[in-house]
Amino acid sequence: MPHPWLKERPLTPCLRGGFSTVNQTGSWRVIRPVLDISKCRDCSMCWLYCPEGVIDRENNYSIDYDYCKGCGVCAVECPVDAIEMVKEE
Amino acid sequence: MSLKIRDLPNEELVAPGNSGCPGCGATMGARMAMKVLGSRTIMVNGTGCMTVNYGVLAAARFPYLHMLFETTGAVLSGLDAGLRSLGKREGVTLLGWAGDGGTADIGFQSLSGAVERGHKFVYICYDNESYMNTGGQRSGVTPYGASTTTCPAGKRSIGESRPMQRRKDMVEIMAAHGIPYAATASLAFPMDYMAKVKRAAEVDGPSYVHLLSPCPPGWGSNDELTVEVSRLAVETGMWILYEVVDGERKFNKRLKTLRPITDYLKTQKRFRHLLDQPEEIEKIQSFVTKRAERLGLLG
Numbered sequence: 001m002p003h004p005w006l007k008e009r010p011l012t013p014c015l016r017g018g019f020s021t022v023n024q025t026g027s028w029r030v031i032r033p034v035l036d037i038s039k040c041r042d043c044s045m046c047w048l049y050c051p052e053g054v055i056d057r058e059n060n061y062s063i064d065y066d067y068c069k070g071c072g073v074c075a076v077e078c079p080v081d082a083i084e085m086v087k088e089e
Numbered sequence: 090m091s092l093k094i095r096d097l098p099n100e101e102l103v104a105p106g107n108s109g110c111p112g113c114g115a116t117m118g119a120r121m122a123m124k125v126l127g128s129r130t131i132m133v134n135g136t137g138c139m140t141v142n143y144g145v146l147a148a149a150r151f152p153y154l155h156m157l158f159e160t161t162g163a164v165l166s167g168l169d170a171g172l173r174s175l176g177k178r179e180g181v182t183l184l185g186w187a188g189d190g191g192t193a194d195i196g197f198q199s200l201s202g203a204v205e206r207g208h209k210f211v212y213i214c215y216d217n218e219s220y221m222n223t224g225g226q227r228s229g230v231t232p233y234g235a236s237t238t239t240c241p242a243g244k245r246s247i248g249e250s251r252p253m254q255r256r257k258d259m260v261e262i263m264a265a266h267g268i269p270y271a272a273t274a275s276l277a278f279p280m281d282y283m284a285k286v287k288r289a290a291e292v293d294g295p296s297y298v299h300l301l302s303p304c305p306p307g308w309g310s311n312d313e314l315t316v317e318v319s320r321l322a323v324e325t326g327m328w329i330l331y332e333v334v335d336g337e338r339k340f341n342k343r344l345k346t347l348r349p350i351t352d353y354l355k356t357q358k359r360f361r362h363l364l365d366q367p368e369e370i371e372k373i374q375s376f377v378t379k380r381a382e383r384l385g386l387l388g
């Protein structure tokens with residue numbers, strides 16, 4: 001007889017890939033990256049460096065604020081300072 | 090190697106919402122590796138921060154296995170042998186992904202065994218120079234002078250006291266196994282890093298890439314400076330970019346001059362106590378300069 005508990009839960013926890021989207025990490029942010037698209041030279045560095053992968057380079061480098069943690073790497077690495085970090089209200 | 094940023098896939102194989110700290114170098118490095126390896130990759134992750142980041146909430150949208158701390162190499166071996174016997178090995182990349190504790194210390198024997206048996210896989214060690222997931226204990230690769238929770242700096246302690254020359258040199262240890270490809274990498278040279286990962290995946294047999302992965306809370310560096318700290322590590326000669334291809338060493342970044350190591354050390358609180366100890370700075374600087382000269386890194 002398997003333990004009754006095992007009927008409901010697999011022995012090895014296994015989740016569908018992408019389940020993490022339940023965790024809206026944007027709430028962690030204390031500073032917000034704001035892009036001035038008129039300065040942007042479309043070099044993709046911010047897109048490549050964003051650890052969270054929340055910059056959409058196919059869509060004018062728009063940032064998904066639901067998940068952006070506000071680390072600021074994109075702003076530091078942008079070669080033309082097109083991204084500014086501003087305090088969250 | 091002509092890998093271009095334009096040609097990298099836009100598709101994100103890692104979902105947002107992972108629980109890594111803001112500015113985590115390991116999270117950044119894993120995403121870049123997956124950009125070149127693609128979705129037909131199985132990631133075997135020995136316990137560490139990345140298990141929490143990718144595993145616990147299943148951020149990975151590709152086959153991902155969280156394995157016991159010490160078993161990354163063993164699981165890679167089993168997958169390689171198993172997929173071969175099922176006739177399903179073709180077109181699948183096996184990626185070992187583990188921290189420096191999981192690689193240089195506790196997972197060392199299983200990695201060494203897997204490499205010695207000649208299994209085919211790419212192994213990337215993300216090196217944050219401590220056991221970060223459990224609060225930052227020193228590892229076999231923690232640099233001299235770094236303050237960690239198990240070797241805190243204080244009146245009678247310099248922090249990590251093992252001399253620079255005895256820091257476990259994982260790339261050399263792996264190269265000594267006679268594997269076809271081993272390399273170091275830096276997040277500040279992302280195209281170089283990704284080209285190395287690509288090359289590592291293409292060779293026949295085991296391959297090893299060692300990525301310096303700044304950890305803002307563990308190193309006491311600013312979140313936004315993860316890439317800048319990586320860059321300073323290379324420009325000061327604290328981190329050397331090179332690869333060993335079939336036993337031949339090739340240095341990827343020659344430097345005109347070395348920046349003073351304090352430019353790197355002062356970005357991180359773990360080294361802060363060294364800054365007012367000139368004799369210690371001199372000790373590290375002299376090691377770094379001599380090493381760069383010996384390797385012919387300058388000029």
Ligand SMILES: Cc1ncc(C[n+]2csc(CCOP(=O)(O)OP(=O)(O)O)c2C)c(N)n1
Pocket residue numbers: 136137138139158159187188189190191192217219220221222223228
């Ligand atoms: C056998 C065993 N011992 C201890 C632990 C507790 N543990 C979990 S993660 C971790 C630290 C991992 O360090 P590292 O491999 O450097 O990766 P990082 O946390 O830095 O990402 C430890 C000690 C464990 N999971 N298994």
Ligand code: SF4
Pocket residue numbers: 033049050051052053054055063067068069070071072073074075112
């Ligand atoms: S602040 Fe950090 S998480 Fe947010 S978009 Fe920039 S790099 Fe990504």
Ligand code: SF4
Pocket residue numbers: 035039040041042043044045046047061077078079080081082083
């Ligand atoms: S790094 Fe700056 S210039 Fe480059 S794509 Fe991003 S915003 Fe534009």
Ligand code: SF4
Pocket residue numbers: 108109110112113114115116138139142217221222303304305306307
């Ligand atoms: S502790 Fe360091 S390695 Fe771990 S998730 Fe945070 S930044 Fe990344």
